[in-house]
Amino acid sequence: MIGEHSSKQYDNELEAIRSKVLLMGGIVETQFTDAMTCFRVGDIEHADRVIAGDDAVNQLEVSLDDACSHLIVRRQPTANDLRTVMATIKVITDLERIGDEAAKIARMSKNLHSRGVVGVNHFEMVRTIASETSDMLHDALDSFARLDGKQALALIAHDVVIDHEFRSIMRNLITFMMEDPRTISSALDTLWVAKAIERIGDHAKNIAEYVIYVVEGKDIRHTKPAVVSTQSDE
Template sequence: MPYTKIGGHYSQAFDAELQRVVDRLLQMTELTQQQLSDALAAFVNADYDLAEQVVTSDHKVNNFEVDIDELCVDILARRQPAASDLRLVLAILKSINDIERIGDRAKRLAKTLLEQKENTRPNQAQLNDIDMMGHRVLQMLQRASASFERMDATAALAVLREDKAIDQDYDRIVSQSIKTMSDDSSQVGVNMQLFIVARALERIGDHSRNVCQHVIFMCKGHNVAHFSDAELQQIVDTKRN
């Protein structure tokens, strides 16, 4: 889907440059979504080949970050954008950092499987909990990307609020793991794996939330990193002059 908010500049070349950098951001996010989906499937299904593929392809995400950063710096230097154009470029620069971190967390998830010792697999109920949390995180990332593509602050705010459910998933998994280890010390290794994976997923939720904050900044011109939900709602509901 094209980024319909771009256009109308005196220079069509400028329009094309902005469109290109947005397209690259969306491609980077799509790749990272696939990395996360594959890492989650690998861990839940003990697919070591797929986990290895996630680890070895992480450099593709890093290459996107470098490429997009260079494109943005070039636009800043040559075009000296202002107002909404400047906010767009800054939002992209901030977002690629979060998306690259999401790729790192997906790699960490895959490596957790590859580093497992024999006979230390979580049980099916534990894997189901991770799978449920992971799919919630993946959907949040997909919707955060969609809100950026549409430049939709209202959608970004709705996605941002989904992070609370992910935090609840994380707290539940950690609480259950602590209890399991307390009851049976032989389960320490297994539950440490669950800690690492759940933490990686929780952090991906945080980075997705950050992307939504960048969307709101891009649309409304406010840095909302430390705002309450009520303050965020007020900003999103306010029309810019």
């Protein structure tokens, strides 16, 4: 009975942590959406709120890391339980970095619109990659909430599309800068925004990899998508 009671307490504590992680995920999703709105419309006050909101995400990271550490010390989880806690810690780190990237987009938005846009339709340049990355982040959090390994695997493969889109944006912006030097400042700001979006896609992919680690016990980081797919089919 004591062991059963202790196990139930552990499950409740872990579920409370997972709920807060998903809350943190919802916050950074909103940060990213709001940052892209700032980039589109040039709302500097809104951009300041996005930047200021990063403090709340940082505090959540600290408190959740502490909760996970205490859970390990008190409950001493093993096997799959330990994998779940360790993966959750890594997800928390990636979410905090997504918040950092969203704040970076907001800062670039302020820079761009305070100077005035010259020659480049900055939002249209990144609209597609932003939409795809937003969907990817949402699905990564959904796969984490449901521990859906198949959904996570599909997300990892999709990151290749995001990377390809970023390289295409970079080539186009370099062309703009070469053809008209007046576009250099605004094009560079747009390039940094595109890079921040691409990094958010990388963090979403990381979350998907941690889901597979929990579900299947496989560490597939730094593994090519085709190899990952083959391993999953075995």
